[in-house]
Amino acid sequence: GSTIGILGGGQLGRMMALSGSNLGYRFVTLDPTPDAPCGQIAEQITAGYDDVEAARQLAAKADVITYEFENVDAGVAAMLMTESYVPQGSELLYTTQHRLREKRAIEAAGVKVAPYAEITCVEDLRQAVERFGLPCVLKTATGGYDGKGQWVIRSLDEIQEAYETLAQAKTELVLEQFIRFTKELSVIAARSPRGEVKAFPVAENIHVDNILHLSIVPARVPFDTQDHAEALAIRIAESMNVVGLIAVEMFLTEDGELFVNEVAPRPHNSGHYTMEACRTSQFEQHVRAVCNLPLGDTSLITPVVMVNVLGEHVEPLVARMAQIDTEASSLNVAPKVHLYGKQEAKEKRKMGHVNILADHLDDALTWVEKTNIWRKK
Numbered sequence: 001g002s003t004i005g006i007l008g009g010g011q012l013g014r015m016m017a018l019s020g021s022n023l024g025y026r027f028v029t030l031d032p033t034p035d036a037p038c039g040q041i042a043e044q045i046t047a048g049y050d051d052v053e054a055a056r057q058l059a060a061k062a063d064v065i066t067y068e069f070e071n072v073d074a075g076v077a078a079m080l081m082t083e084s085y086v087p088q089g090s091e092l093l094y095t096t097q098h099r100l101r102e103k104r105a106i107e108a109a110g111v112k113v114a115p116y117a118e119i120t121c122v123e124d125l126r127q128a129v130e131r132f133g134l135p136c137v138l139k140t141a142t143g144g145y146d147g148k149g150q151w152v153i154r155s156l157d158e159i160q161e162a163y164e165t166l167a168q169a170k171t172e173l174v175l176e177q178f179i180r181f182t183k184e185l186s187v188i189a190a191r192s193p194r195g196e197v198k199a200f201p202v203a204e205n206i207h208v209d210n211i212l213h214l215s216i217v218p219a220r221v222p223f224d225t226q227d228h229a230e231a232l233a234i235r236i237a238e239s240m241n242v243v244g245l246i247a248v249e250m251f252l253t254e255d256g257e258l259f260v261n262e263v264a265p266r267p268h269n270s271g272h273y274t275m276e277a278c279r280t281s282q283f284e285q286h287v288r289a290v291c292n293l294p295l296g297d298t299s300l301i302t303p304v305v306m307v308n309v310l311g312e313h314v315e316p317l318v319a320r321m322a323q324i325d326t327e328a329s330s331l332n333v334a335p336k337v338h339l340y341g342k343q344e345a346k347e348k349r350k351m352g353h354v355n356i357l358a359d360h361l362d363d364a365l366t367w368v369e370k371t372n373i374w375r376k377k
């Protein structure tokens with residue numbers, strides 16, 4: 001079999017390698033943390049993500065290179081493109097590393113994003129806030145995740161401080177109109193070099209403190225909204241010439257409109273439900289796509305709720321495992337626990353997730369409530 005090299009050895013790489021191993025591939029990763037989640041099950045080169053020499057070693061060991069995060073260093077990407085085989089290309093990274101470029105690419109696909117403006121000085125910000133009204137969201141163009149690098153501006157008094165704080169990141173800023181969404185949805189689509197495209201069922205996502213808490217599938221929205229969301233993701237995958245996965249985060253408004261928030265060219269936390277609930281998981285699909293194999297069937301086998309296990313949830317979860325099982329059998333749900341093997345259970349850190357398979361979504365949601373580990377906000 002051939003060897004797949006992954007830039008990044010976190011949980012996404014780990015689950016990719018677990019799936020890909022079943023297809024006969026070997027894996028080698030590059031990650032700065034010794035004993036990273038993927039390194040526990042695959043070969044790891046321990047070095048910084050921007051270490052071109054280490055990336056060259058990765059390339060020498062691998063037949064195909066992919067990544068589990070989009071902030072791949074430009075120098076590393078350029079070297080890999082010339083010296084190795086990166087089926088996803090470098091343009092997809094270039095586009096999705098930067099919110100402004102990403103928004104333009106989404107618009108070029110004929111898909112709506114929240115009204116936005118590039119902000120280069122505090123005066124730009126004042127004018128844009130006036131145009132969009134309050135509240136609105138100021139974001140750094142690069143590097144943000146879990147709501148880091150953004151500021152919801154709720155009053156004119158905050159403009160100066162918001163600008164100064166985010167400007168410290170030394171990247172462009174973008175202001176977005178605040179979308180009063182009724183639901184957040186996401187769709188993960190896959191495209192292979194031969195041009196085959198498939199989307200997974202749309203997930204309904206609930207965040208707590210800007211971190212994904214629940215994904216609920218099927219999303220509790222009308223069928224035509226589900227179809228529309230899936231069609232948008234496919235349109236973006238085709239327009240951006242995606243290879244591998246593209247995760248598309250969207251806002252649904254009261255009048256049924258969909259706005260794309262952001263995209264990610266990799267497996268996505270909101271797609272973890274596919275591991276047991278779909279005929280093919282997002283991780284297997286990614287491996288199939290980058291290896292130009294036929295894409296797998298994305299059909300949903302069963303309703304499912306995915307709940308994230310953060311640092312503060314690990315101990316209570318492990319302590320209550322027996323009780324949780326009793327609860328599950330009385331509710332007739334099957335909670336599938338996934339832990340990523342991370343050493344330090346820091347607060348808010350993603351340590352694992354549980355996919356709760358059920359005939360009825362309400363039973364899975366009741367199980368989450370009754371386990372009483374995930375405090376309600």
Ligand code: ATP
Nearest residue numbers: 114137144145146147148176177178179207210262
């Ligand atoms: P991620 O961890 O998903 O990469 P991120 O730091 O890139 O997060 P976003 O996804 O852009 O941040 O925003 C985080 C959350 O903030 C969104 O899921 C949504 O709940 C809210 N949000 C972001 N932009 C807007 C907006 N324009 N209008 C309303 N809510 C927004």
Ligand code: MG
Nearest residue numbers: 144145146262
């Ligand atoms: Mg993001």
Ligand code: MG
Nearest residue numbers: 146249261262
């Ligand atoms: Mg997001």
